[in-house]
Amino acid sequence: MDENRITEVLSDLVRIPSVNPGFPGGTGEGRVAVYVRQFFERLALSVDVQTVEACRDNVIGTLQGRGGRHLLWEAHMDTVQTSGMTIDPFAAGAREGKLYGRGACDTKASLAAMLVALETMVRHKLIPAAHVHLAAVIDEETTYKGVSALAERVRSGELRYDAAIVGEPTRLHPIIAHKGVLRFRVEVTGVAAHSSTPEQGANAIESMAEVIAWLRQHARESFPSRSHALTGPPSLCISMIEGGVAPNTVADRCTISIDIRTIPGQEWEDVWSELRERILLLPMPAGVKVEVHRPFLTDYAMEVSPDHPLTHTLLAAANTYSAGREAIGAPYCSDASKLTRVSVPAIVFGPGNISEAHTADEWVELAEVAKAAAILIYTAMHYGEEDED
Ligand SMILES: [Zn+2]
Structure with a gap:
């Protein structure tokens, strides 16, 4: 995994303010959504823009796979407020292997890992086992409007996902249940x-x-x-x-x-x-x-079976790049429960530590973001494989 490329993409994302409009001074996700759309377009992926409310779009890019399964990667684009921060929230300063800034950990690190994972597969002509859909969504930090609008399209039958990975800082542990x-x-x-x-x-x-x-x-x-x-x-x-x-x-x-x-x-x-x-x-x-x-x-609370094929694949992938990863539970909420409610098993996974989210000097370890990207590629290459032959 190209750590320089990870640093580049994550820095780009952190430099674009996307404080949720529900917080003081929040300008919304608009510019990050444009960045993500252009990223997909450069890779010649098909792009679906879902306007949730004025200037607030979910952006979904799709990389075709070889099998019939559909795997969703989901990450929110919004961040919490920047008041009280002790660092420049949008400078994306990097030192000693860490990248600093609002959203660096929660959850632009996950979004960067997903974007670079897709880009790497495209550049190296790797065809994943399942179709991979990367959805960058709005409004996780207040009222879950982005994922809810996406889930509504699943409920209506317009979109189909067999399973999902929801990007949040989990220190690369798959979270298969939360409150x-x-x-x-x-x-x-x-x-x-x-x-x-x-x-x-x-x-x-x-x-x-x-x-x-x-x-x-x-x-x-x-x-x-x-x-x-x-x-x-x-x-x-x-x-x-x-x-x-x-x-x-x-x-x-x-x-x-x-x-x-x-x-x-x-x-x-x-x-x-x-x-x-x-x-x-x-x-x-x-x-x-x-x-x-x-x-x-x-x-809602949510859980995914420890025996679900995605749990197996993601756990194997995580342990390939970072020993000691376990399928665990968490006390906090995430976008995942809105997907499990429409019958899409959704596992929370990503680089960074939840205790660094929303902090005064939020940071993420770049090596961990690179590992997350490698784990995502491994998962995409193997999830759904059992349907073949
Ligand atoms: Zn988050």
Whole structure:
């Protein structure tokens, strides 16, 4: 693998700002999408541009394979904000084998590995076993609009993928299971009164304390028994609280935000309705009303069978270039779950460490990006091979 070429392409990508417009100063993925489209055109690959919203396109390039399978490589083009960074986010400075910048690790390293892997196959006239489709998509860092629009075309039958590799920093471990997320608010309404006569009011904060105590006990008692072999048990975090109007007034309102991480096999709809039902049954003093709001953010957990042909091929490929790689689980969400929901088994894989994503001095090791490209080529050359002869 040509590490200079990897450095060149990754530097190009990092130098093009693509902060998600959902973040302050975010200008969007537009210019990266143009770069990717021109990259495909130079290689004479067929290109499909899917406009998701104004100036925000998914770009899909296809390299024909020799068999009948379709393998998707997917990577998001957006990054998080640059505020608080201690390095120039777009300088793409390289030193001691590392490349620095916003998105260098999450996930332009994966996108660069995929682009250079395709380019290498084209230049060396390597014909992959399966058709390889590289989809560079928008909006992973906020609301998954890019992959969702792509998945919709799979659901409708317009596009067909037999399996997918979703590029994210996994240190070259194939992630075959990850958690989902459910966020919602609980609101307690009471009755305001002067704090010198609290018996004349109904204290929303004190009743919320009961709700919180119950939630913590419930999570402690019932979550561990639902553990998944690769992701561990679900988790619950009360992440925000707001309530009261003045130091001398009985609080008539208190709201909390709850973040729950679900495991494969758990549907957020079920988790939310069960919690809602149980919370509404908690005994409350007169004048207190409890409301469990509908979730404001959800995402599904996902898993791919350890026996899926892509798991086997990717694991073999990863270990060929980087010993000790294992099929593991992760606590975070990714684009992969939107693909598994439309029956495309999707494995998360890429260079870099998730602990470097979104950081003040984000970087990735260039040698690892080169290895990722080699692993992707190996996978493309072998996935779907078992259908032959
Ligand atoms: Zn990412």
